[in-house]
Amino acid sequence: MSIQDQSKSTSYEMFNRIAKTYDPVNRMLSFGLDIRWRKKVGKLLPHKEQGLDLLDLATGTADQALFLCDQHPKTINKALGMDLSEGMLSVGREKIKARDMDHKITLKTGDACNLPLEDESFDAITISFGIRNVPDVPKALREMHRVLRPGGKAMILEFSIPKNPIVRFGHLFYLRHVLPTVGGLVSGDKAAYRYLNTSIEAFPYGQDFANLMTDAGFTQANVHPVTLGIANIYEGVK
Numbered sequence: 734m735s736i737q738d739q740s741k742s743t744s745y746e747m748f749n750r751i752a753k754t755y756d757p758v759n760r761m762l763s764f765g766l767d768i769r770w771r772k773k774v775g776k777l778l779p780h781k782e783q784g785l786d787l788l789d790l791a792t793g794t795a796d797q798a799l800f801l802c803d804q805h806p807k808t809i810n811k812a813l814g815m816d817l818s819e820g821m822l823s824v825g826r827e828k829i830k831a832r833d834m835d836h837k838i839t840l841k842t843g844d845a846c847n848l849p850l851e852d853e854s855f856d857a858i859t860i861s862f863g864i865r866n867v868p869d870v871p872k873a874l875r876e877m878h879r880v881l882r883p884g885g886k887a888m889i890l891e892f893s894i895p896k897n898p899i900v901r902f903g904h905l906f907y908l909r910h911v912l913p914t915v916g917g918l919v920s921g922d923k924a925a926y927r928y929l930n931t932s933i934e935a936f937p938y939g940q941d942f943a944n945l946m947t948d949a950g951f952t953q954a955n956v957h958p959v960t961l962g963i964a965n966i967y968e969g970v971k
Contacts, residue, residue: 746818747922747924747925747928748793748816748818748820748821748925749818749819749820749821750820750922750925751920751922751925752794752818752820752821752823752824753820753824754919754920754921755793755794755821755824755920756794756796756824757919758915758916758919758920761915761919762911762912762915762916766960766964767796767862768800769959769960770861770890770959770960770964770966771796771797771800771801771861771890772800772804773957773959773966774797774800774801774859774861774888774890774966775800775801775804775805777886777888777957777966777968778801778805778808778809778857778886778888779856779857779884779885779886781808781856783807783808783810784810785805785808785809785810785856785857786809786810786811786812786813786854786855786856786857787801787802787809787811787812787813787855787856787857787858787859788812788813788814788815788850788855788857788858788859788880789801789812789813789814789815789858789859789860789861790814790815790816790843790845790858790859790860790863790873790877791815791816791845791860791861791862791863791864791866791867792814792815792816792821792822792825792840792863793816793818793821793825793862793863794821794822794824794825794828795814795822795825795826795828795829795838795840796861797859797861797890798812798814798838798859799828799829799832799834799838801859802834802837802838809837810837811837811838811839812837812838812839813838813839813840813841813855814838814839814840814841815840815841815842815843815844815845815848816840816842816843816863817842817843817844819842822840822841822842825840826840845860845863845864845867845873845876845877846867846868846869846872846873846876847876848876848877848879848880850880851880852879852880853879853880853881853882853883854880854882855880855881855882855885856881856882856884856885856886857881857885857886857887857888858877858880858881858885858886858887858888859887859888859889859890860877860887860888860889860890861889861890861891862890862891862892864889864891864936865891865892865932865933865935865936866932870945871945871948871949874887874945874946874948874949874951875949875950877949878949878950878951878969878971881971882971883971884970884971885970885971886968886969886970886971887946887951887967887968887969887971888966888967888968888969889942889946889966889967889969890964890965890966890967891936891938891942891964891965891967892933892936892938892963892964893938893939893958893962893963893964893965894933894934894938894962895961895962895963896962897961897962900961900962900963904963905934908930908933908934909930912926912929912930913926913927913929913930916929938965939956939965940956942956942965942967943955943956943967943969946967946969947969949969950971951969951970951971952969952970952971953968953969953970954967954968954969955967955968955969
């Protein structure tokens with residue numbers, strides 16, 4: 734299947750193919766920066782002393798849920814991770830069990846556009862490097878807003894395109910040439926990493942994405958650039 738034919742509605746099949754190598758390749762290609770960014774998401778959690786219920790969408794191998802539960806063990810009561818890729822979830826469950834976190838983190842198959850969850854059932858929702866793979870982003874944002882409790886927050890970490898022309902040039906060169914080549918060599922699936930590159934460039938970022946959050950009902954839709962703007966953390970309050 735060519736990159737042009739790659740459908741977001743079946744992107745989970747691509748993630749099934751690269752699930753076993755996803756974590757080490759991700760660390761290598763981001764130079765470990767993704768760890769720092771995921772931890773910064775934790776600083777935006779709603780102010781609640783204890784009993785916070787967390788939903789992590791497009792959870793993949795559960796990195797974001799694990800980082801947040803490690804950072805805020807007394808604040809987060811329980812975490813539910815959802816993803817359509819069973820291959821990624823399988824790796825995530827192994828990680829959770831190895832870290833003895835299965836009493837706090839549960840992983841389930843689920844579609845961000847049609848969440849099988851009750852209204853106002855979570856205090857915080859995170860989605861890291863996954864919103865651009867959702868077929869219907871406005872619908873997913875509305876679903877996130879629906880299942881959040883009043884005062885709850887959605888925190889979305891996603892790649893961006895830097896404003897600085899020099900940084901932008903270097904970043905685009907990396908995305909177009911280095912990422913698919915190195916990612917393909919390590920994972921054995923160059924098409925998957927070329928898809929990741931093209932999906933980043935085609936996705937709305939900055940204020941354009943914040944406007945989508947506002948349209949979905951969020952207030953205080955803020956943009957927090959990280960590492961010269963190669964990624965953003967979006968924060969929306971219900």
